[in-house]
Amino acid sequence: MPSCSRVQSMLQAAVQSLHWTYTIFWQLSPQQRVLRWSDGFYNGEIKVRRTVEAIEANKSNSNNEEASLQRSNQLRDLYDLLLSDRQGDLIFAADPPATPRPCTALSPEDLSESEWYYLMCVSFSFAPGVGLPGKAYARRQHVWLQGANEADTKTFSRAILAKSAHVKTVVCIPMLDGVVELGTTDKVKEDINLIKHIKSFFIGDHHRPQPKHALSENSASNPITEEAQLLLDSETATLPQSKLKELVMTEDSSRAGSPDDGSNRLNSAGLELLPPESAASLELLHGDEYDNNSEAETSHLCTEQEGHTHYSKTVSTILEGSSGHRPDAVCGLLSFQSAFATWSSRAYNCHQVTVVENPQRLLKNILFRVPYLHRKQNRHNSNNNSAKTLEQLERTMMPSPQDDLISSHVAAERRRREKLNEKFITLRSLVPYVTKMDKASILGDTIEYVKQLHEKVKKLEEEDKRRRSGKKRKERAVEVSVIEGEILLEVECMNREGLLLDLMRALKEVGIEVRGVKSSFKGDDERVFVVELRGKVKENGKRNNNNNKKKKISIMEVKKVLRNIINPHHPL
Amino acid sequence: MDNSSQESQLRSDNSATYDSTYPLYAMALSSSSTSSNHQRIAVGSFIEEYTNRVDILSFNPETLTLRPNPSLSFDHPYPPTKLMFHPSTPSSLLRHSAVDLLATSGDYLRLWEVRESSVEALSLFNNSKTSEFCAPLTSFDWNDIDPKRIGTSSIDTTCTIWDIEKGVVETQLIAHDKEVYDIAWGEARVFASVSADGSVRIFDLRDKEHSTIIYESPQPDTPLLRLAWNKQDLRYMATILMDSNKVVILDIRSPTMPVAELERHRGSVSAIAWAPQSSRHICSAGDDAQALIWELPTVAGPNGIDPMSVYSAASEINQLQWSVAQPDWIAIAFANKMQLLRV
Numbered sequence: 001m002p003s004c005s006r007v008q009s010m011l012q013a014a015v016q017s018l019h020w021t022y023t024i025f026w027q028l029s030p031q032q033r034v035l036r037w038s039d040g041f042y043n044g045e046i047k048v049r050r051t052v053e054a055i056e057a058n059k060s061n062s063n064n065e066e067a068s069l070q071r072s073n074q075l076r077d078l079y080d081l082l083l084s085d086r087q088g089d090l091i092f093a094a095d096p097p098a099t100p101r102p103c104t105a106l107s108p109e110d111l112s113e114s115e116w117y118y119l120m121c122v123s124f125s126f127a128p129g130v131g132l133p134g135k136a137y138a139r140r141q142h143v144w145l146q147g148a149n150e151a152d153t154k155t156f157s158r159a160i161l162a163k164s165a166h167v168k169t170v171v172c173i174p175m176l177d178g179v180v181e182l183g184t185t186d187k188v189k190e191d192i193n194l195i196k197h198i199k200s201f202f203i204g205d206h207h208r209p210q211p212k213h214a215l216s217e218n219s220a221s222n223p224i225t226e227e228a229q230l231l232l233d234s235e236t237a238t239l240p241q242s243k244l245k246e247l248v249m250t251e252d253s254s255r256a257g258s259p260d261d262g263s264n265r266l267n268s269a270g271l272e273l274l275p276p277e278s279a280a281s282l283e284l285l286h287g288d289e290y291d292n293n294s295e296a297e298t299s300h301l302c303t304e305q306e307g308h309t310h311y312s313k314t315v316s317t318i319l320e321g322s323s324g325h326r327p328d329a330v331c332g333l334l335s336f337q338s339a340f341a342t343w344s345s346r347a348y349n350c351h352q353v354t355v356v357e358n359p360q361r362l363l364k365n366i367l368f369r370v371p372y373l374h375r376k377q378n379r380h381n382s383n384n385n386s387a388k389t390l391e392q393l394e395r396t397m398m399p400s401p402q403d404d405l406i407s408s409h410v411a412a413e414r415r416r417r418e419k420l421n422e423k424f425i426t427l428r429s430l431v432p433y434v435t436k437m438d439k440a441s442i443l444g445d446t447i448e449y450v451k452q453l454h455e456k457v458k459k460l461e462e463e464d465k466r467r468r469s470g471k472k473r474k475e476r477a478v479e480v481s482v483i484e485g486e487i488l489l490e491v492e493c494m495n496r497e498g499l500l501l502d503l504m505r506a507l508k509e510v511g512i513e514v515r516g517v518k519s520s521f522k523g524d525d526e527r528v529f530v531v532e533l534r535g536k537v538k539e540n541g542k543r544n545n546n547n548n549k550k551k552k553i554s555i556m557e558v559k560k561v562l563r564n565i566i567n568p569h570h571p572l
Numbered sequence: 573m574d575n576s577s578q579e580s581q582l583r584s585d586n587s588a589t590y591d592s593t594y595p596l597y598a599m600a601l602s603s604s605s606t607s608s609n610h611q612r613i614a615v616g617s618f619i620e621e622y623t624n625r626v627d628i629l630s631f632n633p634e635t636l637t638l639r640p641n642p643s644l645s646f647d648h649p650y651p652p653t654k655l656m657f658h659p660s661t662p663s664s665l666l667r668h669s670a671v672d673l674l675a676t677s678g679d680y681l682r683l684w685e686v687r688e689s690s691v692e693a694l695s696l697f698n699n700s701k702t703s704e705f706c707a708p709l710t711s712f713d714w715n716d717i718d719p720k721r722i723g724t725s726s727i728d729t730t731c732t733i734w735d736i737e738k739g740v741v742e743t744q745l746i747a748h749d750k751e752v753y754d755i756a757w758g759e760a761r762v763f764a765s766v767s768a769d770g771s772v773r774i775f776d777l778r779d780k781e782h783s784t785i786i787y788e789s790p791q792p793d794t795p796l797l798r799l800a801w802n803k804q805d806l807r808y809m810a811t812i813l814m815d816s817n818k819v820v821i822l823d824i825r826s827p828t829m830p831v832a833e834l835e836r837h838r839g840s841v842s843a844i845a846w847a848p849q850s851s852r853h854i855c856s857a858g859d860d861a862q863a864l865i866w867e868l869p870t871v872a873g874p875n876g877i878d879p880m881s882v883y884s885a886a887s888e889i890n891q892l893q894w895s896v897a898q899p900d901w902i903a904i905a906f907a908n909k910m911q912l913l914r915v
Contacts, residue, residue: 335900339586339913340865340881343836347882351838356859359815359840362597362618362890363797366653367753371708371727373650374679377622 011041011180012069014201018194019043020184021167022118026126026133027178034125035133035178042072044114044185075119114185117158117165124158131157133179136172143172144190148183171195175202478562480555485537487512489558493566495521495529502565503531510553510561511538579861580884586914588638590629594619596905598626600655601895602672603716611897612672612686613638615910616652624648626655626676628686631912633898638912643689652676653709659716659896677709681724683736697722697734699741707732710753716803717760725752731765733777745780747773756801756809758824766796766811774824786827787820789813800844804851808868812841812856819844819856821868834866836879843892849899853880857889863904865915883913 007025015023020043027038111119126134136143148156148170149163156162156170162183170183173195182198358364424439427446434445479490491503504514516534521527537552582589590613598616613629628644631637658673672686673694683694700706707728715721720737731752733742748767755765761777770789776782786809789796795814802808808831809822819834819841839859847853847865857863864879883904891905900915 335914337583337586337914338881339580339582340863340883340915341580343864343879343882345878348836348878351860351862353838356839356888359859360797360842361888362595363842364814365618366597366651367710367751367797370650370653370678371710371751373622374706374708377649377679 007039007176008041008072010201011039012043012072014180014198015041015043015182016068017197017201018182018184020169020182020186021045021114021165022121022183024118024121024181024183025176025178026137026172026181027176028128028137034127035137036125037122038178040072040076040118040121041068042075042115042118043068044118045112046071046115071115075115078119114165114167117161117167117183120161121158132170132172133181136174136179140174142174142195144195145170145172146187146189171198173198175199478559478566480558480562482537482555485552487533487535487537487558489531489533489535489562491533491562491566492528492530495527499529499565500531503533503562506561506565507533507535507558510558512536512553512558513538579886580882584636588631588636588912590615590638590640590910592617592627592908592910594625595908596910597890598652598655598676599891599893599903599905599910600657600674601893601897601903602657603659603896611895612657613903613910613912614655614657614674614686615905616648616655616676618651622649624651626652626674628674628691629910631901633901641689644686644691646684646691646693648676648678650678652678654711656712656714658719659714660719675712675714675722677712677724679706679708681709681712681722681734695736695739697736697739699732699744710751711755713755713757713763715757715760715763717757721757721760723755723757723763725755725765727751729767731755731763731775733763743777743780745775745783747775747783750795753795753797754799756799758801758806764799764801764809766799768793768795770794770796770813772796772799772809772811772822784827786824787811787822787830788828798842798844800846800854802846802851802854803848804846808846808851810844810846810854810856812844815840817841817858817860819854819866821854832868832872832877834864834877834879836864836876837862839888842888842890843904845892845894845902847899848894848896855892855894855902857885857892857904859888861885861887861889861906863889863892863902863913885911 011023011025015021022040022042022044024040025038026035028035124131126132126137128134129138132143132145145151145156146169148159149166149168151159151162153159162168162170166185167183168185169188170181171194172179172181174180180198180202188194424442428434428437428442431442431446431449433449434442436442477490477492479488481488489507493499500517500519504517507514512535514533514535518532520530522530539552592615595618596615597618598614600614602612602614610630610632613631614626615629616626617624619625624647626646626648627640629638629640654677656675658675674684674686674691676682676684681697683697685692685694698706707726707730709724709726712722712724715723720735721742722734722736724732724734725747726732729746729748729750729752730744731747732744734740735742747765748769748771750768752765752767755763757763758774762774763777764772764774764786766772770791770793771785772787773783773785787796794816796811797814798812800810802810807823807825809824811820811822812818813820817835817837817840819837820830821832821834823831834854834856837856837858837860839861841856841858843858844854844856847855852868853865854868855863855865861884863883863885865881866877867880869877885904885906886909887907889904889906891903893903895901895903902913902915904911904913
């Protein structure tokens, strides 16, 4: 591609004059409006010598320029070859690699760090204003980054790459229809003269048709970049071991002035390849950036973190979506672990009607039968009949009007019993000396008590009779009658010694002349004296007072005298 | 009926099963986990003899372990008709915090203290004057707004409201013309009951003279066997009829006309439970060995309401409880097994 080679030659000339490590031409692709790797020239360290041809080249110490060019081409061809593997995916058929596949392959471990860096740069793209090239483009002014290897990724997205590659200075100059970038492993201070110097290489070709019109140029370059992008889009962290052109060792003797003599070393002793992990991470980083940058709208520099947040966001969105789709019960009642299954009318129709001989058997037993077991048990508590089966009792105990009758009987009997109880209590209170409170004891004690009472009554009655009869015997009888001076005396009394003599003497004293006496004894023990006295009543001379009246005694006086004799201690 | 061919596939991360040596009926889930993270589950046996048992299991929903506690097992005369843990922890009744209160019904209402390694009988509530007669209980409900109140339903047509702190009867009402089969609290002083007379009645303790019939079974005297009140939306109740595959949803504001009749079971329904965390969901289970979760729509389609989800067990499901403490777990009982299912 002549145009490319022209640009490349300019690049080559510029970078080589400066002895810088690399140069890249970023070109704005009109479709995506981003600056993409268009061309470049690698002028830096080369690590490995592997091929015979390389050895020969080494030996020959041939033209450094040529070697560098070769290297650059190799590196570029690396992409071409990578792209050629995916020729089917390409919209525009890339220009088939002019050169056949070399017998020797450029493998990852063959690349130096800066080569890696250069290789990785291909995958980058910058929207205007974004990144060093983008800023340079947007401002139409060069951007000089010193300490690129220590810059943060926000400033310089390839800082990590630069760090590994020891690229310390990067300069971007807007030129032509893009940006020319140059980088070096040296620390170079910003120098406006240098920029002018660089520009001088390109200005000379300003008469070249504008890149905008050079569609062919663009189209030529674009497919590559696109393909490269596509390739890297789908690329995972592995670099295919594709065959590449032979590596040619170069001796960068033109860089004599370069302070970094280490770059002249041919063997890889001092250079270690990026460890696979970091390479992978670089690629991943790149991939993130690449993916991000492939979207026109995401023009921001994508950091690793940003990529990860995006992923987590996506994951959470997916999860949220899936959780939202979780089959929730209509009411939110059922958990997804439910033992219950959703009811379906189909299953319902298939389910045949359950014909049970005894529907609600247990429930009916509980309600209809069990309560009556208790009743039966209660009534027959004394029977010690504990083992009753339901069948036995079922026949007898059925809920029926009989129960109403029974209950009324029951009530009547209860009342009767209550009455009896009351009477028993009363009885108990009447009987003294009751020791036990039960009904049998109460009755027994009462019987005893009544018997005692009978006895007592009997005794009392007898005593009473005796007293009365005793009082009658003690009573005395004195009868006196007088007819024409003739007196008759009848006395009946308890006998005592000399009673008759006393009576006759007393009569004599009162003027009664006793003419006849009849006496006897009577009673069970002949203690009763009975006497009949006849006589004449004379005047009572001696007993008179001073009156000397001679008076005949009266009947009353005679009785009095007699009673005095009979009862000397009991005057009437 | 063995529907093993249609049985749901269980994974270890969505279910836990307990195998008992006897059939189970009554079941209760503790409403608040008193210690660490485990929930206690009480299961009552159904043995057709005098000696029955209540076992307490521990369930850890994180590790999905379900293990019995042999020391927390006690005897009960005849099968307990219902078991229930205290809805919240009444501090006056507990002596220390690592204790659950469990109520059982049978011949009497009993309270038990379930401690770490033993169960102690706390109280027995007997309303009869003499020791000769008791009115056996078909069911009871523990008021979760006023936890000192328990309402019991009995075959003597009465409902008794107990003050369990004082141990006395608060009131006893003749609720129905026939045996009362279930009772459910709505508010602190409002409860409803269902009976063999086929009616659902609501009672207010502030006006004991009157009750409101909000539904009667279409075939007269078809007993209503179970009742459930939606605690999240007190307008709605659910009931089931004898020998019916329908779950009847009632709105207490519009009596006599059910709001919905859920008719997708292939056998009679034995148990219902409203979701504790949602006002529109209810679960039902029955003789078709299926547990169905329904979502009640605001407007029902012309073909009726279809369930939302289904679980098929190995045999008829007799009991269903939706855990209040862990609302994404439902417990069912069938044959000798108790199974916890993740919703």
